[in-house]
Amino acid sequence: MNSTILTVMRKELARFFGDYRIVMTTILLPGILIFVLYQFMGDAMLSQFTTDKFAPKCTAVNIPDDWSAELKKNGFRIHKGNADTMDSARQKVKDQKAELCIVFPEDFAKQVEEYEVSSGKPAPNIAIYYNSASTDSANAYDTLCTYLDQKESAMANKFDVNRADSKADTFDMADDKDSTAQLFSSMLPFLLLIFLYSGCISVAPESIAGEKERGTIASLLITPVKRSHIALGKIAALSIIALLSGASSAIGTIASVPKLMSASTNKISGASYGVNDYIMLGIIILSTALVLVTLIALISAFAKTIKEAQTYVTPLMIVVMLIGITSMFGSGARSQIYYYLIPIYNSVQSMVGIFSFHVHGSLILTTIASNLAVTAIGAACLAKMFDSEYIMFHK
Template identity: 45%
Template sequence: MDRIIAVMKKEFFRFFHDKRMLFSSVLLPGVMIYVMYSIIGQAGASQRNVEDDYQTVAYGINVPASLQPAFESMNIQFETDITDIVEMKQKVEDKEVDLILAFSQDFDAQVAVYDSMTATQPAPQVEVFYNSSRTESSKAYAAVTSVLSQYESSMINKFDVNGNTDNKYDLASDKDSTAQLFSMLFPMLLLTFVFSGCMALAPEAIAGEKERGTITTILVTPIRQTELAIGKIVSLSVMSILSAISSFIATVLSLPKLIQGDGVDNISANVYSVTDYLVIFFVLISSVIVIISVISIISAYAKSVKEAGTLVTPLMIIVMLIGLTAMFDGAAKSEIYWYFIPLFNSVQSMLQVFSFDIHIVPVIVTIVSNIVYGGIFAVVLAKMFQSERIMYSK
């Protein structure tokens, strides 16, 4: 046990005293995530926003008198400098004008006599040309088509759907909205963060020692290979967890900024309890043990840190794909056997927590089975430390 602690202490000493490593593996990922998500959210929101006093510039062709007041109230300024539709379209394409509203001639009269039940001719036409690459044009298009739809409804109004504007028809609570978004995104994000943390640490600690020859000096001492493997895996797991926590906190804090102004203002990480976060934390620890032990095995196989990095990359893609399954499933699997599959079980358990549907048995199965897999991988790593072919081949 003393030797395991000595190995762990050595790894911790290096990690906590190497300011560059600490900064790049713990602080930097969190800061980067927070800053990037905030900037992306801000940029997205500013893309979607149009100033309140913006006056839409449009061309109107045969605009009927019945709709003139509505368009005036929408602050649309109709230009009259040209009459050719091709030229008008060019102006919209060139982003000089926002819209073209082209109505059939005598639109009001045609609408008045048109009966959809008996008509043999097409209905009177309204064409609205716009430029979706320009925010102002898109906004104006949405507003005008909304007015036109309301106008059409008012012509033949027989019933309204969700007509009472005072009522809230979407009954999803803040909790449900958060659950939907978090359960879709977070399992993948968290697994990726955890993996990145592990990937930054394990190759250096295992393949690096092998590359430098220091592992030979350690293995000549009375330390058992199992002690070295456990010492490495446990210490690397703790360090990776710190890295993952930093990324997790940054994501939780910056997610509302990322999705701001998208009609999902009711997203808040506060809807989850301390117990929920604790469950996530323990599931993550167990996932880290699996990931770090697998990366350690790959690193022990590699001849250099560089080779270890190359060999670990495909594993990262697999882990991300496992994380992506949360986006398709929607709800966690109920059958217990799914919770014996390493890392997929972590995704399923996180899905349970984020969707407020925690069942204790699958979560315990996840944590325990991941720790057992970690133990098995530690034995494999110890065997690899014993293998002359792996440890001393050139």
């Protein structure tokens, strides 16, 4: 890296870290406050997701014909199976290739007819295997249970649903990895993007518009340093600060998520991710910070004061939030490469892919290359703006 770029970086970093109050409020406090807050929130952030009406794909073992017809009328796609296909049907549910595996006892209709509630014996049991990590599967399970509960009441409680005869009986086929992927891929990309943006907005306007307001930008621009070096130095330094601020908030969030969700599930664990996942995530976050800092620096260069700069970046904040929210919808990361050429949106999709364990190296590389290209173009534009006396010194 050019020595003049390093000099500008050191100047910016020294100015920031020289004020311990700014360091405390920008880097340390956000992560601490988030961690403490989420500890007390418990399971309040566990969201319920809704999906459009769909026809759940179900394998039904030993299902009576009249029950099959009724379920089909209620929107279920019933594929009849037998004892030999039951294991493969449950595996399909686990792999999220089917929504439910419903197992009726043999001669279910006869058992229900002959069962006497007053006998005290266990009622015929219907086992429903589902995958709570799949929104469709969870919704199908809830719908079917509601239907069966109503039918059970109408039949004087002559059969049970998912009666656990032993601790080994498990009907939810989602494992820890599936549950972690579902929660993290929907929530963390949005939070990480917001944390990064908050870190950028807290330092970038002050560095550009603040120096214009104080009049110190003039002394920097009259030095025999290339404007492109000044732009790159500021962008690099501001990105480091934004990363530290975002990392503090992210660590506080990731550390508190297992506690946050403990009241609802015990399957959430960041240990499901490997070193490679965290490395890819770190690179994506770094490239995203560069893009955000570049965009905010460009906007701030037009402003005359810090307050004016913060007003100008409000539309960008709205756009960033809307893009971040997209991680909460859909069924995973996009597979089309052209989505990964769109700044910021590509970072969200890449993080969704990483957190959901569906990572494609080519898409990650496309995201990084796209973000670096946007940063380079933005740095060149910022250098041109530094050359403009009208933009830099117009009152």
